[in-house]
Amino acid sequence: xxxxxxxxxxxxxxxxxxxxxxxxxxxxxxxxxxxxxxxxxxxxxxxxxxxxxxxxxxxxxxxxxxxxxxxxxxxxxxxxxxxxxxxxxxxxxxxxxxxxxxxxxxxxxxxxxxxxxxxxxxxxxxxxxxxxxxxxxxxxxxxxxxxxxxxxxxxxxxxxxxxxxxxxxxxxxxxxxxxxxxxxxxxxxxxxxxxxxxxxxxxxxxxxxxxxxxxxxxxxxxxxxxxxxxxxxxxxxxxxxxxxxxxxxxxxxxxxxxxxxxxxxxxxxxxxxxxxxxxxxxxxxxxxxxxxxxxxxxxxxxxxxxxxxxxxxxxxxxxxxxxxxxxxxxxxxxxxxxxxxxxxxxxxxxxxxxxxxxxxxxxxxxxxxxxxxxxxxxxxxxxxxxxxxxxxxxxxxxxxxxxxxxxxxxxxxxxxxxxxxxxxxxxxxxxxxxxxxxxxxxxxxxxxxxxxxxxxxxxxxxxxxxxxxxxxxxxxxxxxxxxxxxxxxxxxxxxxxxxxxxxxxxxxxxxxxxxxxxxxxxxxxxxxxxxxxxxxxxxxxxxxxxxxxxxxxxxxxxxxxxxxxxxxxxxxxxxxxxxxxxxxxxxxxxxxxxxxxxxxxxxxxxxxxxxxxxxxxxxxxxxxxxxxxxxxxxxxxxxxxxxxxxxxxxxxxxxxxxxxxxxxxxxxxxxxxxxxxxxxxxxxxxxxxxxxxxxxxxxxxxxxxxxxxxxxxxxxxxxxxxxxxxxxxxxx
Amino acid sequence: xxxxxxxxxxxxxxxxxxxxxxxxxxxxxxxxxxxxxxxxxxxxxxxxxxxxxxxxxxxxxxxxxxxxxxxxxxxxxxxxxxxxxxxxxxxxxxxxxxxxxxxxxxxxxxxxxxxxxxxxxxxxxxxxxxxxxxxxxxxxxxxxxxxxxxxxxxxxxxxxxxxxxxxxxxxxxxxxxxxxxxxxxxxxxxxxxxxxxxxxxxxxxxxxxxxxxxxxxxxxxxxxxxxxxxxxxxxxxxxxxxxxxxxxxxx
Ligand SMILES: Nc1ncnc2c1ncn2[C@@H]1O[C@H](COP(=O)(O)OP(=O)(O)OP(=O)(O)O)[C@@H](O)[C@H]1O
Ligand SMILES: [Mg+2]
Numbered sequence: 001x002x003x004x005x006x007x008x009x010x011x012x013x014x015x016x017x018x019x020x021x022x023x024x025x026x027x028x029x030x031x032x033x034x035x036x037x038x039x040x041x042x043x044x045x046x047x048x049x050x051x052x053x054x055x056x057x058x059x060x061x062x063x064x065x066x067x068x069x070x071x072x073x074x075x076x077x078x079x080x081x082x083x084x085x086x087x088x089x090x091x092x093x094x095x096x097x098x099x100x101x102x103x104x105x106x107x108x109x110x111x112x113x114x115x116x117x118x119x120x121x122x123x124x125x126x127x128x129x130x131x132x133x134x135x136x137x138x139x140x141x142x143x144x145x146x147x148x149x150x151x152x153x154x155x156x157x158x159x160x161x162x163x164x165x166x167x168x169x170x171x172x173x174x175x176x177x178x179x180x181x182x183x184x185x186x187x188x189x190x191x192x193x194x195x196x197x198x199x200x201x202x203x204x205x206x207x208x209x210x211x212x213x214x215x216x217x218x219x220x221x222x223x224x225x226x227x228x229x230x231x232x233x234x235x236x237x238x239x240x241x242x243x244x245x246x247x248x249x250x251x252x253x254x255x256x257x258x259x260x261x262x263x264x265x266x267x268x269x270x271x272x273x274x275x276x277x278x279x280x281x282x283x284x285x286x287x288x289x290x291x292x293x294x295x296x297x298x299x300x301x302x303x304x305x306x307x308x309x310x311x312x313x314x315x316x317x318x319x320x321x322x323x324x325x326x327x328x329x330x331x332x333x334x335x336x337x338x339x340x341x342x343x344x345x346x347x348x349x350x351x352x353x354x355x356x357x358x359x360x361x362x363x364x365x366x367x368x369x370x371x372x373x374x375x376x377x378x379x380x381x382x383x384x385x386x387x388x389x390x391x392x393x394x395x396x397x398x399x400x401x402x403x404x405x406x407x408x409x410x411x412x413x414x415x416x417x418x419x420x421x422x423x424x425x426x427x428x429x430x431x432x433x434x435x436x437x438x439x440x441x442x443x444x445x446x447x448x449x450x451x452x453x454x455x456x457x458x459x460x461x462x463x464x465x466x467x468x469x470x471x472x473x474x475x476x477x478x479x480x481x482x483x484x485x486x487x488x489x490x491x492x493x494x495x496x497x498x499x500x501x502x503x504x505x506x507x508x509x510x511x512x513x514x515x516x517x518x519x520x521x522x523x524x525x526x527x528x529x530x531x532x533x534x535x536x537x538x539x540x541x542x543x544x545x546x547x548x549x550x551x552x553x554x555x556x557x558x559x560x561x562x563x564x565x566x567x568x569x570x571x572x573x574x575x576x577x578x579x580x581x582x583x584x585x586x587x588x589x590x591x592x593x594x595x596x597x598x599x600x601x602x603x604x605x606x607x608x609x610x611x612x613x614x615x616x617x618x619x620x621x622x623x624x625x626x627x628x629x630x631x632x633x634x635x636x637x638x639x640x641x642x643x644x645x646x647x648x649x650x651x652x653x654x655x656x657x658x659x660x661x662x663x664x665x666x667x668x669x670x671x672x673x674x675x676x677x678x679x680x681x682x683x684x685x686x687x688x689x690x691x692x693x694x695x696x697x698x699x700x701x702x703x704x705x706x707x708x709x710x711x712x713x714x715x716x717x718x719x720x721x722x723x724x725x726x727x728x729x730x731x732x
Numbered sequence: 733x734x735x736x737x738x739x740x741x742x743x744x745x746x747x748x749x750x751x752x753x754x755x756x757x758x759x760x761x762x763x764x765x766x767x768x769x770x771x772x773x774x775x776x777x778x779x780x781x782x783x784x785x786x787x788x789x790x791x792x793x794x795x796x797x798x799x800x801x802x803x804x805x806x807x808x809x810x811x812x813x814x815x816x817x818x819x820x821x822x823x824x825x826x827x828x829x830x831x832x833x834x835x836x837x838x839x840x841x842x843x844x845x846x847x848x849x850x851x852x853x854x855x856x857x858x859x860x861x862x863x864x865x866x867x868x869x870x871x872x873x874x875x876x877x878x879x880x881x882x883x884x885x886x887x888x889x890x891x892x893x894x895x896x897x898x899x900x901x902x903x904x905x906x907x908x909x910x911x912x913x914x915x916x917x918x919x920x921x922x923x924x925x926x927x928x929x930x931x932x933x934x935x936x937x938x939x940x941x942x943x944x945x946x947x948x949x950x951x952x953x954x955x956x957x958x959x960x961x962x963x964x965x966x967x968x969x970x971x972x973x974x975x976x977x978x979x980x981x982x983x
Contacts (some may be wrong), residue, residue: 183827187889190785191840191896192817201839206830401849451845455813 019627023538027552029531033594034555037570045279047272063237070273074237078250083222085158086165091215094169097473100466102177103199120477121167122716124655126684129231130691130705131480132160137232147247155246157233165218176210196459216292223284224563226254226658244421253281254565278569285561326390333391338362369394415440488702505668506696512669516680521653523589528596536604541630560598564658567595571663583679588664596653603645607638640726644719651715657684683708736761736930742796751777753954764931766945773951775934779902783819784812820893822903826885828877833869836877840896855895863891864921883914903933919944942966950974
């Protein structure tokens with residue numbers, strides 16, 4: 001009889017279990033970062049909450065720290081305004097471009113167009129800001145000379161943010177459209193629908209959850225954007241008057257933080273009020289991500305994939321009694337109605353009058369609804385389910401025809417209002433209302449005519465329109481890049497790259513800024529790579545659906561949605577003030593590293609998940625441990641994608657300004673610092689500084705922009721080469 | 733019995749690969765015609781040719797003629813949209829749109845210009861009744877079609893096709909994703925549908941073909957080996973290949 005090895009565990013720890021807990025520990029760092037960020041911001045804002053009072057913070061109509069007035073309304077409204085404007089610009093363009101790429105463009109163009117929109121996403125926000133300040137703002141000033149003295153305005157901010165939100169909206173919407181099953185398209189075409197009808201009535205509605213997510217992500221980006229809005233919005237913390245006056249200067253939360261943090265006295269009420277603003281900003285970002293999750297589950301429900309209790313809100317709602325939930329829903333509807341009437345009547349009435357009118361209209365609509373329900377009940381026309389208990393149930397109860405009529409009426413009203421608002425900035429009320437009505441009438445006529453148009457011709461027109469939108473989008477990108485290069489390239493000489501700055505940075509070379517940026521990025525990577533890759537491995541290979549991993553995932557979501565300026569504030573309070581390091585390379589590296597961490601985690605996780613299961617099974621079936629399988633089989637197979645993601649993260653880190661401007665950078669150095677506790681110069685900050693504070697010659701500014709852009713874009717090229725190389729090697 | 737469609741010398745290529753070779757068959761009106769044959773022999777390709785769904789494949793090229801009431805479906809001035817309205821198609825996997833049951837049915841009529849709400853309502857009721865689905869869904873027309881069972885979904889797809897009053901209904905393995913009970917229901921439905929429509933069905937299931945069809949075509953490697961009355965094809969096939977296939981001695 002031959003001797004066989006025992007299959008018992010022989011009293012040692014199971015190595016896989018140990019590995020698992022180790023990985024879990026690393027992955028949990030994401031939780032502690034989120035925890036500390038929120039803790040620090042909250043702790044710093046308590047002074048303001050105590051001294052000023054939460055009610056006053058939200059109701060004082062002015063932000064004037066010199067007079068001890070800390071009303072956040074103008075600043076919060078600045079964020080809302082600039083974001084709304086950006087979405088009005090970016091959503092139609094972005095969704096059209098996505099539809100073009102996914103449904104119209106021939107195969108080989110698709111990849112090109114997609115990578116072009118990725119390049120859009122990679123351009124650092126300070127470069128967008130620079131472009132806005134140098135080219136967009138002057139153009140707007142020339143277009144509306146009586147309206148804009150300076151050009152910097154809400155309008156400029158929204159256009160710029162709209163451009164910046166485009167890539168997110170395009171790429172996420174495109175993915176959603178692409179994911180619509182081919183069978184839907186075939187079913188529609190087989191009934192004699194044209195391609196365009198199929199796109200409009202089947203594919204796009206089927207992708208609506210993904211498209212909404214895209215829009216929300218774009219909004220998140222716009223809300224958190226700092227550098228660009230700081231440079232072009234006009235830096236005035238006021239509520240526009242009238243509320244749609246796009247020529248007014250505004251100042252969103254992020255810009256306020258970035259501006260005022262640099263001269264506020266640490267520890268003062270003012271300082272604390274700024275942290276309160278940061279807290280509000282975090283709250284908005286969290287709300288946005290919550291809404292996007294709800295949106296997804298809601299549309300899923302409509303499509304029949306019912307999943308209960310998917311978000312916190314749903315869970316909460318399912319715990320409350322039905323009457324309370326309905327009460328809240330009705331309350332929200334009433335509030336919306338009230339607010340709309342209030343805002344709409346404000347130009348003609350004083351606040352009190354508008355409020356009374358709003359309340360009256362709300363009360364009137366509620367009573368009409370109640371009377372209507374009573375009438376139906378008496379006539380016995382309410383089904384077995386009984387009376388509707390909330391506003392949306394009430395709407396559902398109406399007949400198909402009535403619903404269609406209401407929708408149509410609201411649509412026309414929206415057109416009138418949307419036309420009225422911009423026109424009234426230039427002309428009197430009567431003209432504006434009339435032009436609104438005229439456009440609505442034209443719309444009705446157009447719809448009538450459209451029905452008569454041959455469907456093939458309609459398709460041709462639609463496809464041409466989409467193509468034009470796509471062309472304009474690409475055109476904007478080209479204009480940005482070409483203008484910067486044309487102006488800046490002559491400055492970029494060998495001396496410029498290797499020389500030291502002179503005259504407070506306005507002349508001479510930018511060698512220390514290049515070195516500084518490279519150091520910052522390298523340091524950030526040293527911190528983010530190990531943590532990020534290990535967390536990614538844990539999430540992809542080891543995590544089960546436990547409360548802990550769900551918390552980790554949520555925290556990573558929160559981290560990746562956190563505005564970069566918030567990281568900057570966090571770094572400042574911890575490293576600069578608490579640790580007493582002052583501005584230092586290491587403080588900048590850690591801050592930047594934290595910011596880039598969620599990107600690395602996501603990249604790694606997705607790359608590993610894309611590795612086919614059979615590969616793992618093959619290895620495990622030979623008696624390899626999970627860790628051996630991961631390291632020897634899965635990681636090598638996912639290597640290309642991981643590297644690609646890392647390179648892109650490097651590009652992103654190199655262009656970030658907000659996280660380093662309060663932790664690490666200075667505008668002028670005449671020698672390269674030795675210690676990691678010394679401050680450094682950095683390209684993105686230099687570009688910001690030269691564009692706004694220093695009165696630098698244009699060539700100097702564009703020169704810095706060219707170097708920064710080249711650095712970032714070369715990362716893109718490198719990433720594509722790596723991706724191409726590995727795609728050829730591994731194919732499954 | 734009139735021929736609704738006459739396919740003559742039809743050849744089809746996907747790039748260099750010839751997937752259909754010299755197919756010549758008639759499709760008789762108000763009858764069920766079944767296409768059988770081993771996997772990859774070109775059944776789907778042929779049935780998709782009949783309403784020009786193969787236009788969607790870039791590399792696809794068609795030669796020969798396919799006459800529909802004397803007009804060539806592949807003629808230079810043929811309106812594909814009208815062809816597809818007249819010749820509907822049911823797919824292997826039920827593919828209702830992610831909309832309400834009602835919207836699924838009204839989709840086609842709306843596309844083809846019906847606007848009147850009452851007319852649309854009539855079409856909804858009518859199509860669902862014809863597809864033997866009315867009783868099961870009458871009180872939830874506004875709920876999602878995705879919540880229906882597989883068999884119900886497939887009948888909804890049939891109702892959706894009926895909503896634009898086609899003449900011919902093409903079915904590519906309509907029951908292969910369904911359980912036996914749902915399959916039986918669809919077969920029963922096909923039986924009633926032929927009174928009003930012409931049905932062409934691709935199936936892998938020879939019992940099914942012999943149960944429900946009037947004519948059967950056996951295909952092999954892109955060729956129509958044999959085409960005749962179902963009864964004859966299954967009892968007295970004239971080709972050896974056919975006999976081997978229907979008796980399961982194939983391979
Ligand atoms: N879009 C396409 N492009 C290229 N070749 C194709 C395409 N569709 C089918 N083919 C080829 O044409 C031939 C016939 O395919 P078809 O799908 O018609 O077969 P089938 O009889 O329906 O098979 P099955 O019973 O498996 O559905 C096969 O060789 C297939 O590989
Ligand atoms: Mg097939």
